[in-house]
Amino acid sequence: MSDNKFLSTKTVSIVGVPFSGGQPRGGVEEGPLRLVEFGLLNQIQEMGWKVDYEGNNNISSLRPNQDPDVLNLKQPKYVSNVTHAVAKQIEERARQNKFVLTLGGDHSVALATVTGVFSVYPNACLIWVDAHADINTPATTDSGNIHGCPVSFLTGIAGSHPDFAWVKPLLKTNRLVYIGLRDVDAAEKKILRDYKIKAFSMHHVDRYGIGNIVEMALDHVNPKRDLPIHLTFDVDALDPSVAPSTGTPVRGGLTFREGHYICEALAETGLLVAADIMEVNPALESEMEVFQTIQVGCSLARCCLGESLL
Template sequence: MASLSRFIPEPKTAAIVGCPFSGGQPKAGVDEGPIRIVEAGIIPQLEDLGWKVKFDGHHEFENISASLTSDPPIGKLKNPRLVSQVTEAVAKAVGAHAQNGELPVTIGGDHSLAMGTISGTLSHYPNACVVWVDAHADINTVETTDSGNIHGMPVSFLLGIGSKVPEFSWVKPLLKPDSIVYIGLRDVDAGEKQILREHNIKAFSMHEVDRYGIGKVVEMALDHVNPKRDRPIHLSFDVDALDPSVAPSTGTPVRGGLTFREGHYICEAVYETGLLVALDLMEVNPSLKDPVDVEQTVAVGCSLLRSALGETLL
């Protein structure tokens, strides 16, 4: 089943990068997401699809936390040193897997981690493009953020926009505005809307999904960032892109999101290109909602990962 891949050599290996991290936002519990997804059997599920799966245990960020005696805000930014050091460690891990010819599957944790995962991908595949599936644009800058929660800011760091924060000097602005495309947006701050317009960043909100249907939206998104279908793709999927009726256990749910099938279709279509080189699944928070909702959200998370790695309906 796991045939199709232009960049990942046989025998194809998926490297699970478990990131139990919640420092980019205020709600506890999102650090449990990767643990629950692994416990739910994602490793044998991917092996059943023909992947070799490498998993050496979840990343231990405790040593980073322990080494930080204090982490006062920088401007509005909360936990800046912790987030910087953790995302830098993640960048190194993801970059090393990419270097080895493996496909890193990063399970978060909060979406600030994408600062690390995408940096890691770009360190090995400098011409990679990013398909970012999310209710939120996560492109606030130091100037535009209201909350100071860094999970709402990773894209601005990756693009190098907004004023520089010395603590994040390790993040090289390797991502170009025409190399990222959004699908599923529906809760975008005023400052973020302005940034998307100013930098001419392509975004397909739920309005376009309603208008054109998900098949056409994915095609248009790929036409934008990958017109010749020859660039490696990094898929970064925040479960809050899905409607809360589909994935309730997440920190910032927004009504009117992608259906179960729309979310899966994006993953299936990206896999079908044969260009996927890295995959993130972020913001599953098993401490929010009741056990039934949690189980449903964890199951959906596993199912999205399987779809992105080649599971088909027939």
Template sequence: MTSYKFVNKKVGVIGCPFNGGQHRNIGVDKGPTKLIEFGLLEQLQELEWEVEFDGHHKLNELRPVEDPNIGKLKKPRYVSRVAEAVSKAVESHLKRKQVALTLGGDHSLALGTVSGTLSVYPDACLIWVDAHADINTPETTKSGNLHGCPVSFLLGIAGKIPGFEWVNKIISKERLVYIGLRDVEASEKKILKQLGIKAFSMHDVDKYGIGKVVEMALDAVNPKRNLPIHLSFDVDALDPTVAPSTGTPVRGGLTFREGHYICEAVHETGCMVAVDIMVKIS
């Protein structure tokens, strides 16, 4: 039996059908609705979690009429407003000692979820499970899609972008670790290297096995297993044969079991306070 260090056995589920952080128009917003339809809440209850779900957030209502690019960044106002709303939802669940489970949506939402976690748990660490590093800055991004940039904002290296002033809870680079990387741009590799951010790529998963990788990841960011953990899981970390439901599939990903193992091992620490699951259904 896992004993929980920060939360009661309650989970607040935050439905975020949102795809404004990337350029494809279909699908990413359907993930959360499908997860609920397929019985996620009942499954959580079967695991003896008390569940609170306040319906899917109507995020499209936050879409501004005009939203011209800021530099290269696409739909900056929309993404910022949505992420800010999501950060408040996360914060409110965490303050009530619940685990905040956010269902996305594209990964720009993590700007909000992680900010929400940091505002309640400033010493939280972040485990980012993804094929991509999502650490481009507004300067380095080629696509201009904000789903490729959230981590740079969260580290405070994005510079001042109008509208994003509310993103002021910064995570230190020692508290961030990646698992599953295999599609990282040169600009991103440079940032990872410069900041010395710990990252376990698929190469490491092959070499050490997932058990060891998760242990090393936890040792890096949470050596005493006494800090709150935010797990941000992009389903594109999984191999496309397991999870084709992503806008950005990359071959050579985690197996079904490896993906589950990460979540199980993080849960076992008793430190997990927030989880993001980012899916696309097409």
């Protein structure tokens, strides 16, 4: 029996999404397999969970022959094909009352995770831990990389795009909170202000301390502590000294302990139903730094499932 308020069984469905199409740097598609090779499944089983694992290693077969830019976005058909397929898979696993742990891939995969989870838990809230807000729209993105845009689609702020008509605005802006922001585009700052989206930057973490920040975040999106929680954690939220092997590192991030505290505190609520560990890129940096980043990715995942210091 699980002590989770929404899950009746202690089963975790681990979904690997070896996908890099939402941004230009190769290697992030190797993240999920490296986390699994490091022993993540066994580690979680040793914590008393039953584990199902789907690696989705044939995902590249969804790449279209032609994929021109559409409305400024790069590889829109490939990103759409993959995220649409994975969204259905995640929805199915969540409907089976399993904890869904998704291993990315780049953060465009959140199109799939949030869609899948919120299809089953429509009143859920989303805690987005990241250096970046990922809320650019097709109109505001400078790079055209879709890993910087998923939140705008999930909230409906993006407007319509022919390749992403399937993405429904399941995420209400008052059910979204950011922790760890420190590299936010001017257009994104305006979106956060205009839509009154709650965001705690590293300045807030410094000012209030991580314990208070998690409470304040929950007070905003889950004031009665009775709604399901979905955590999506981009490892670039952590300082590069902690998790160097990621595509867009930014100095001045969360410490090792601050990152783990977020996962531990959310697991402690008994409300966490899904977690994403995103943007581990084993092709970047030295083998030692890759090992360090994979180790951190695994320990964050375990903390989401209830591992604690005592």
